[in-house]
């Protein structure tokens with residue numbers, strides 16, 4: 222996290238989203254936020270910027286318990302297996318981090334629950350009667366994977382987390398036609414006294430976050446909805462059977478997992494910058510060094526990285542708006558169809574990377590990144606790419622001539638343009654206007670002239686440069 226000599230500079234926090242441990246990562250995941258965040262982190266570090274990259278895994282969405290129950294397996298065993306595969310694929314793909322958010326670490330769990338308890342005992346977050354729903358038949362509190370219905374904004378089918386159709390917030394309380402996703406039972410109301418975050422009270426601060434940060438067009442369209450409609454009241458913890466257990470004034474409740482994620486983004490940088498910080502106020506103080514936060518995520522999490530997570534930093538006491546922007550992606554298809562675990566239509570990252578050159582995988586998934594539209598992984602394209610690019614990575618200056626149809630003159634890039642291509646590649650890896658697909662194209666053009674083998678762009682895109690050791694978790 223050190224900047225160039227004599228230029229301390231503020232820290233930019235880059236968030237690699239924590240994958241839920243209800244399955245391994247597939248290459249669609251890699252092509253989205255995971256590789257992009259790692260590449261952007263490496264490029265920023267090479268420019269001498271102070272970056273602090275957070276990665277981790279997410280154990281506490283009840284999608285994990287649902288998966289184990291559906292498979293009839295022990296949930297602890299399931300978490301161990303998928304966590305192992307996810308971290309293995311991070312290592313194989315050379316995805317690094319500065320701080321690992323580990324929900325299975327006792328200190329992490331105590332800190333997350335403790336920060337929420339402090340917000341309640343300090344009076345920042347009120348305890349209020351709140352109407353939740355439970356299933357009339359199986360009794361589960363209806364939230365996240367336990368509930369299914371339709372998004373009230375766009376009508377897409379959704380669970381009680383967020384809408385894949387429009388990126389908006391969904392919960393059992395606002396879904397249309399909600400029912401128990403586990404047994405089909407109808408919802409019945411239940412009133413509990415829980416900590417409630419009234420997001421509307423933070424609108425001024427959120428408006429500053431929204432205006433100052435760089436958001437892609439589709440994210441802005443979600444924000445437009447929230448600009449004219451009231452922001453929801455969100456229960457931060459409540460009685461249920463999965464998640465971090467609370468104590469003190471919240472005994473008997475568990476932290477809602479998006480609340481946990483929001484607090485983890487406060488906790489991680491604080492631990493990295495001031496490991497001795499224990500109280501909420503000390504952790505907030507550690508944030509004096511932080512200039513801003515970039516989230517890399519899928520479109521369907523827009524509500525969380527534009528509204529809930531910035532609001533949690535504000536509630537915790539971070540005095541100024543920290544949102545700097547988001548780099549988002551659309552879905553990646555596999556041979557023309559959506560990735561699907563249930564249909565076993567997937568290329569699992571850890572299996573694919575075990576057999577492939579990680580540099581070519583990183584370059585190809587960046588070249589084909591589904592950033593502007595849904596793009597499609599095909600094995601034929603990937604193989605053609607490897608055949609084209611492998612010699613460019615291995616050769617020195619002026620090696621074999623490029624493959625050109627015999628009746629055409631060679632159309633490789635004139636050497637005089639190579640420097641411009643390399644500059645374009647490096648600038649395309651800035652956080653502002655991040656465009657990995659453009660960076661790869663420019664880099665490959667330069668490499669075809671025999672230049673760029675020692676470039677920042679090649680090092681960041683392939684993961685060749687030195688990074689803090691990936692912890693062996």
Ligand SMILES: [Zn+2]
Pocket residue numbers: 356357358359360361401402403404405406
């Ligand atoms: Zn039920």
Ligand SMILES: [Zn+2]
Pocket residue numbers: 372373374375376377384385386387388389
């Ligand atoms: Zn929707």
